Every structure is written in structure tokens, then in C-alpha cells.
Amino acid sequence: MSEMINNREQLHKDKSERHEILKEIIKALHHGASVEEVKAQFEEAVGNTSVAEISQLEHSLMEEEGIPVEEVQRLCSVHTAIFKGAIEEIHRPDHPEYQPGHPVHTFKLENKEIDLLVDFKIKLHLERFEREDNDKHVFKLIEDLNLLLDIDKHYSRKENLLFPYLEKYGIYGPTQVMWAIDDCIRESIKDAKQKLMNYQGGRQAVVAVINYVIREVKEMIFKEENILFPMALETLAEDEWIKIAYESDEIGYCLTAPVGKWQPERKALPVGELSEGFVRFETGLLSLKQLELMLNHLPVDITFIDKDDVVRYFSHGKERIFARTKAVIGRTVQNCHPPKSVHVVEQLLEDFKSGNKDSEDFWIKLHDKYVYIRYFAVRDENGKYMGTIEFTQNIRPIQKIEGEKRILS
Structure with a gap:
């Protein structure tokens, strides 16, 4: 008793x-x-x-x-x-996660395809590889991992569209932890593929890293569907889900696609034109429309963060090098980067704010591009720090320039 x-x-x-x-x-x-x-x-x-x-x-x-x-x-x-087994079921009216085209519905569709790939196809081919590591079984696993690399789109939508809204409500734990694990999964898939591409033996090393990938991917599916998605459905407003659905196409989908366009019962607020108005500069006058078009036609990607490290603007040209979504506006730049690289961002901003530096450059190879990334401290007429501007440009075509050109093509 x-x-x-x-x-x-x-x-x-x-x-x-x-x-x-x-x-x-x-x-x-x-x-x-x-x-x-x-x-x-x-x-x-x-x-x-x-x-x-x-x-x-x-x-x-x-x-x-x-x-x-x-x-x-x-x-x-x-x-x-x-x-597991101790999370209470979250009941919401109309269950939006079951409505085709809703971001959570699409995330779950992708998870089914991902689970089928890792828990059936990759497991099957890995078992055959363990028994006999011949070229046929090596190539099968490489094909599987090429498909699994598509998981980057699933994780990118989660990190760049869903996480910013959760952080608006003060929810940081899952976003920081999951992003770090997502990065480990990405790197492990690439590691496994590289080991197979250059396979000269060492079967157990390949088996170990692929088993790690299978385990972590399945664990992430569980965490998303039993912790992240129910929490997001409990927290986010319908307008925010509309924005996430609207911007998801820009990043893309993993192994499948939305089965329909999600239309809530009420009419969604239309995306309006820029309000009429002009901006007067010291050297000229532009309408808001002209200004936006001009910035979007520059051969560089521009991002501006204010003195408080909050993302305030990014240009939106036809071919951005790094994906940006409108969800980053109003978000601190630290929370737009994976946890493992935040210290680099913070050091750069500290140098700009203290006056130790006025600029910093980086250059990296990205697929067929050679990307030149430049950061500049923005200061007012009195030298006060007002923010940081980032320029990103593919300089591969510029490197190929030789001689002179003085006439029209």
C-alpha cells in the first residue's frame, strides 16, 4: 500500500x-x-x-x-x-502532418525512403560485401551511398528552414545537437564512399563506417519523428509552416518529393510586391524595385548582418553559390552555421568589432567552382562598427581570362 x-x-x-x-x-x-x-x-x-x-x-x-x-x-x-516509449502523443486538430504537402508530411515521406534505403538496400549489399568484397559488391554499395548523399537536402531543409523558427521561440537544444549529428552523418557517408572508391582491401573499416551510418541515420529518423516534429507542430504557427513549405523547393527534396501542394483551410496571406518608395543616396536616387533588381543582378552573392550579428539582408540572384532562405532573416549569424564552425565566425566578428581587422578573405573549391568569400566590416563616418557584409563569387571563369578584349562579342 x-x-x-x-x-x-x-x-x-x-x-x-x-x-x-x-x-x-x-x-x-x-x-x-x-x-x-x-x-x-x-x-x-x-x-x-x-x-x-x-x-x-x-x-x-x-x-x-x-x-x-x-x-x-x-x-x-x-x-x-x-x-523511447516515454514520450506522450501530441494531439493537434486536423493533424497537419497527415496533410499532403505539409512540410512535416514531406519530411516523413523522405524518412520512409531513407529508412528503406539504409535498412534494406544498404544492409543487404553490405552483408554481401562482408561475405565477398568483389568489384560487383563494392559498386553496389557506391551506388547506394550516392543515393544516400541526397540526405543532405533533407537535413538542409531542417537546419535552414525549421530550426530558425524553433530558435525564435527559444528552442535551441535540438537544433544545436541535431545539426552536429547531421554533419557527422554527412561526413561518414562521404568517408564510406571514398573508402570504396579507392578500395584495396580493409573490409572491416568499410563495414564499420557503413554500420555507423545505418545506425545514426535510423536514430536521427526516430529523433525527428518522435521529438523534433511533434515539438515543432506544437510550437510553430500556421503562417510559419506556410513559409517553410513555400521555401522548401529552393533547397530540394531527398529521394522523393511532396505528393501535393499544401493549402490550409484559410486563405494564405499573399506574398506582396515591394511597397512603393524611393531611397535617396548621396550620389543618386533609386526606387526600391530598382535597388533590389540591381543587387540581384550583381555577379556576387551579398549577405549583410547588423551590429548585433543578426542577418538583415541577402541578395537573391539566379544562381546563388550557397543556399539562403528567407527564414534566416532576423536570425543571429552564429545560429546559421554548424556548431563546429561557430568559433570561426565569432572570432571574425570579434576582430571586426574591436577594430583589429577591416576585412578577411577565404577561398575554397566547391564542385566545379572556385569560390572566393570576402568579409568587410561596415563602419559609419565616425568609424563605429555597424555590421558585416559578405561577398561570395565563383572566380573560376575569371581565372581563365587571358590577353585583352576591346570589342563587343
């Missing part, structure tokens, strides 16, 4: 106390407690918890407790093992 009373009291703990218990469980994991031990403690002490609380937990561990993103990432798979 006393056990029943204790259990009932335990289940009625208020949310803040349950949150503290969850933090203690994660700390115990950090200090080496076994997964099974902690899982039992979780189920006994807390019972079911919502996906929103899981998000708050991860965020507070990083922000309040000072646990690095890498540590939370390392524990993320353990979280999954704990929370």
Missing part, C-alpha cells in the same frame, strides 16, 4: 521538480551511470514527459549547467534510449 501511495505522489510531482530530476539523470549518465540503470530510474521517478520538456532540458543543460554541445550530442543517443 505504501508503495502505491509513493508511486502516486511521484507521478504528481510538479513540472519544475520533474525537470530537476531529469537533469540529475543526465548528470548521472555524464558521470558514467549505465543506460539501463538510468532508464529504470527515469521510468520509476518521472513517468511520461512531453517533447517540449525534453527540449527545455537539453537547452538548460547547455545554457544553465554549462555542459558543452559536444557532451549533449554524445548523450543524445542515450536520451533516445530513455525516451
Whole structure:
């Protein structure tokens, strides 16, 4: 009888106390407690918890407790093992995730194709490769991995369209952790493909990295469908889902495509023209339309962030080198980059703000392009830092120029 009373009291703990218990469980994991031990403690002490609380937990561990993103990432798979079967079902009117064309519906369609690829096709070909690592089985795996590389579009839409809206609501934990894991998956797929392209033996190394890819991809599908998507559906407004659906085409889709165009019952707000007006410069006068067209016709991609590191503008030419979506507007530039490269961004901005530097250049090879990336500190007439402007240009055609040209083609 006393056990029943204790259990009932335990289940009625208020949310803040349950949150503290969850933090203690994660700390115990950090200090080496076994997964099974902690899982039992979780189920006994807390019972079911919502996906929103899981998000708050991860965020507070990083922000309040000072646990690095890498540590939370390392524990993320353990979280999954704990929370499987303990996440309450989120009920929403009309279930938008079941409506064709809704971003979550499309994400889930892709996940079915991804799961079929890794859990059936790749597993089958990997088993054959393990038995006999001949050219035929090597080529089959290379074909599979080429298909799986398409997962970048799935992850890019999640990172560049969905994450910015979650961060608007103060939800950072899943976005930082998932982006880091997405990057590991991307790199591991490329690593596996490279090993197979140059295969001279070393079967177990190939098997190990592909098994890692299969495991992490399947774990990410679970985390998306049981944590990320329910939390996003619970948080985002319908207008925000409309914008995500509208901008998804620009990034593209993985292994499949939306099965229809999502139209909410109410009429979506139209995307209007630029309001009439003019901008007067020291050296001229342009209409807003002329100004936008001029910037979009420059042979460079331009992005501007203000003095508070918030993205305020990007040009939108016909062929951008790096994808940008309107969802980045109003987002801090640090949250537009993968966690592993944020320190580079912060150092660059610190140098600009302190006056140590006025510019910085980078150049990288990207497919058939040679990309020249230039950053300039923007200062007012008194030298006060007002923001940073980024220019990105494919200079491969410029490198080919020789001699002179003085007449029209």
C-alpha cells in the first residue's frame, strides 16, 4: 500500500521538480551511470514527459549547467534510449502532418525512403560485401551511398528552414545537437564512399563506417519523428509552416518529393510586391524595385548582418553559390552555421568589432567552382562598427581570362 501511495505522489510531482530530476539523470549518465540503470530510474521517478520538456532540458543543460554541445550530442543517443516509449502523443486538430504537402508530411515521406534505403538496400549489399568484397559488391554499395548523399537536402531543409523558427521561440537544444549529428552523418557517408572508391582491401573499416551510418541515420529518423516534429507542430504557427513549405523547393527534396501542394483551410496571406518608395543616396536616387533588381543582378552573392550579428539582408540572384532562405532573416549569424564552425565566425566578428581587422578573405573549391568569400566590416563616418557584409563569387571563369578584349562579342 505504501508503495502505491509513493508511486502516486511521484507521478504528481510538479513540472519544475520533474525537470530537476531529469537533469540529475543526465548528470548521472555524464558521470558514467549505465543506460539501463538510468532508464529504470527515469521510468520509476518521472513517468511520461512531453517533447517540449525534453527540449527545455537539453537547452538548460547547455545554457544553465554549462555542459558543452559536444557532451549533449554524445548523450543524445542515450536520451533516445530513455525516451523511447516515454514520450506522450501530441494531439493537434486536423493533424497537419497527415496533410499532403505539409512540410512535416514531406519530411516523413523522405524518412520512409531513407529508412528503406539504409535498412534494406544498404544492409543487404553490405552483408554481401562482408561475405565477398568483389568489384560487383563494392559498386553496389557506391551506388547506394550516392543515393544516400541526397540526405543532405533533407537535413538542409531542417537546419535552414525549421530550426530558425524553433530558435525564435527559444528552442535551441535540438537544433544545436541535431545539426552536429547531421554533419557527422554527412561526413561518414562521404568517408564510406571514398573508402570504396579507392578500395584495396580493409573490409572491416568499410563495414564499420557503413554500420555507423545505418545506425545514426535510423536514430536521427526516430529523433525527428518522435521529438523534433511533434515539438515543432506544437510550437510553430500556421503562417510559419506556410513559409517553410513555400521555401522548401529552393533547397530540394531527398529521394522523393511532396505528393501535393499544401493549402490550409484559410486563405494564405499573399506574398506582396515591394511597397512603393524611393531611397535617396548621396550620389543618386533609386526606387526600391530598382535597388533590389540591381543587387540581384550583381555577379556576387551579398549577405549583410547588423551590429548585433543578426542577418538583415541577402541578395537573391539566379544562381546563388550557397543556399539562403528567407527564414534566416532576423536570425543571429552564429545560429546559421554548424556548431563546429561557430568559433570561426565569432572570432571574425570579434576582430571586426574591436577594430583589429577591416576585412578577411577565404577561398575554397566547391564542385566545379572556385569560390572566393570576402568579409568587410561596415563602419559609419565616425568609424563605429555597424555590421558585416559578405561577398561570395565563383572566380573560376575569371581565372581563365587571358590577353585583352576591346570589342563587343
